[in-house]
Amino acid sequence: AGPLTEALVRADARDVRAAVRHRDGGEVDLLLRAVPYTDAEARPQGFVLMAGRPPEPGSLADMELADRAFAGSPVAMSMFDREAHYLRLNRTACRLMGVPEEELRWRAYEDSVPDDHTSRAFRQHLLQVARTGEPVCYESYTRAPASTREHAWNIWMWPIEAEPGTVSGVAIAVFDGSEQYWARQRLALLNEAGARLGTTLDITRTAQELTELVAPLLTDFVSVDLLDSVLRGREPAPGPVDEAVVLRRVAHASITAGTPEAAVPLGAIDVYPPESPVARALVHGRPVLSGPGQPDFQRWFELDPLRARRAREYGANSIMAVPLRARGSTLGVAVFIRYARQEPFTEDDALLAEELAGRAAVCVDNARRYTREHSTALALQRSLLPRELPGQAAVEVASRYLPTDSLAGVGGDWFDVIPLSSLRVALVVGDVVGHGIHASAAMGRLRTAVRTLADVDLPPDELLTHLDDMVTHLPPDEDPATELGEEAGVHGATCLYAVYDPVSHRCTVASAGHPPPVVLRPDGTTEVVALSTGPPLGIGALPFEATEVELPEGSLLALYTDGLVESRHRDMDAGVALLREALAVPAASLEAGCDTILRTVVAERPKDDAALLLARTRVLAPDRIAVWDVPADPAAVPEVRREAAARLVAWGLEDVAFVTELVVCELVTNAIRYGREPIHLRLIRDRTLLIVEVSDASNTAPHLRRAHTYDEGGRGLLLVAQFTQRWGTRQSTNGKTIWAEQALPAG
Known part of the structure; x- marks a missing residue:
């Protein structure tokens, strides 16, 4: 009576199966229904209890229920014989097919649908179940014959067995799984x-x-x-x-x-x-x-x-x-x-x-x-690199800067050409560690420092020593990279500094961790300059050594950064070998030579930016130079002055004779008075400049000062500074040289 009691408590009408005891002592299965009844005012009064025998399995009543469930199922259901002929379809399946069940019964499946991949797969699965007796489940995204759009269908097929082990047909249920299908597709698309x-x-x-x-x-x-x-x-x-x-x-x-x-x-x-x-x-x-x-x-x-x-x-x-x-x-x-x-x-x-x-x-x-x-880093770097390389009497130059196309951004490769005294020229190339704005800022800082030290006219090894000292003692909070949260900056940068003298035809080179230059000589042979390469900047405590090489007129000097010769698939030695080959290819101009080198050497997608500086050497003709040995005797000054004036006449430079004689007199007198022998006077004539040099063995540099009214001396260097375009002092291993430049009249 338990289920019946529950039905009475809920006060609803439903069928309850219950086993009751017969008066003969046996149990009888009954189908009970308790139906509530009320009075005229809808107040519950009690229940009407109805009882009957439940239908036997397989009875007509049971089969009618199953048939009604099949026909009214919202799931498309159908039955086929072993040869894929329609046996039964419910109303949902008929709606999808677009035809009533009577028109499909006993027809072959393949005659009712288009001959496409989806239909062939359906029939193949159906025959497989009929043959093997094993159920099949699969998904198909297609349009049903009577549907206007495609759906994702979950198709279940299982065998119908008249007797155990004997397949007499195949039952099929088709579920519309489009919602779940598209949910999976969306998740897959997001993934x-x-x-x-x-x-x-x-x-x-x-x-x-x-x-x-x-x-x-x-x-x-x-x-x-x-x-x-x-x-x-x-x-x-x-x-x-x-x-x-x-x-x-x-x-x-x-x-x-x-x-x-x-x-x-x-x-x-x-x-x-x-x-x-x-x-x-x-x-x-x-x-x-x-x-x-x-x-x-x-x-x-x-x-x-x-x-x-x-x-x-x-x-x-x-x-x-x-x-x-x-x-x-x-x-x-x-x-x-x-x-x-x-x-x-x-x-x-x-x-x-x-x-x-x-x-x-x-x-x-x-x-x-x-x-x-x-763009900002590239603009900054381009603003810091020389826009136009200045024309030089010593060399003809051309350059290229190639930024990387990698995600790392613009690097810190740079180069410069710096005019020095006495028609000499400094060629510089460097590479700052890192990429982006911080690298460009560090590069600009380093280039400015090199230019400042170059103005002092230091030899290459001494210049790198001072530069290394500056980088070593740079406070961390003043490194541009540190300010931007980067690990790289001027510390660890490399630099190569070379000075070429067109009078002596010699080039002095020093390197701070930078690849050595390559030389193409006039006879067509190439060589890598044998340098004693020092450590990168910022290491400290290790000296830099300078190497001097002779460069005949027309020699081609190539300075570069590692990004030019090194790539993901090639080491530096192989890249330098390619550079030597490309440098030896005849070119109509240095600009064309730069293009040839980039096409030959640079990888298709370089991992690092690259800088290239080419310099073809010139020499000054001997008839444009005059040299005198000067005794350390004040009485020799008038004679030296006369000989210098005579050389100016021979050169056709009488217009600058007065100033030149004054400069020669003052500089020679200064060397005799404060310097040591040997003393040399040298005049160098360029197309636009006349240079006066006086060298001696003393390392004491002169100082420009303003003489007081009653001082008998001290005005010599002041006069030199006022009458010449510029003047200065440079040190060497053998002493010092004081020089002064005058601009020559046009024409």
């Missing part, structure tokens, strides 16, 4: 987005990755338009846009080859009127769904005849505009359009598209930030 979006720091490529990801899985056509400011790397305004927007098409994709649906070509400006769904998505900062028959859809196409024509031509039936937003700013918009797929976009599609657009927007913003930093 794939993590691997496919943002593989580069290129804005356009990232946008293209988004379009390739969603077409055709989510949409039939998709376009990505970005604000022009984003493409230039500028910071977008925070929040959604609040006016008619002008964007640039950067990517689109389609299920049709060539994207013929696109109304705007790649790279062109696209304008969305405020009434359009796209503009509303940008203004409100959330996805907007629209389609034919909706007011915004119609107004948009009324204002854009070309888009309207394309929409009619391809039968666009649903549109979804999704803003690309990252870090609180709107960067652009992605527009999804369906025309081949009949079902419109849903809210679930909008959620998925918004998630994908958000991920793509972050990648686009990262690429934008990289573009901005890369």
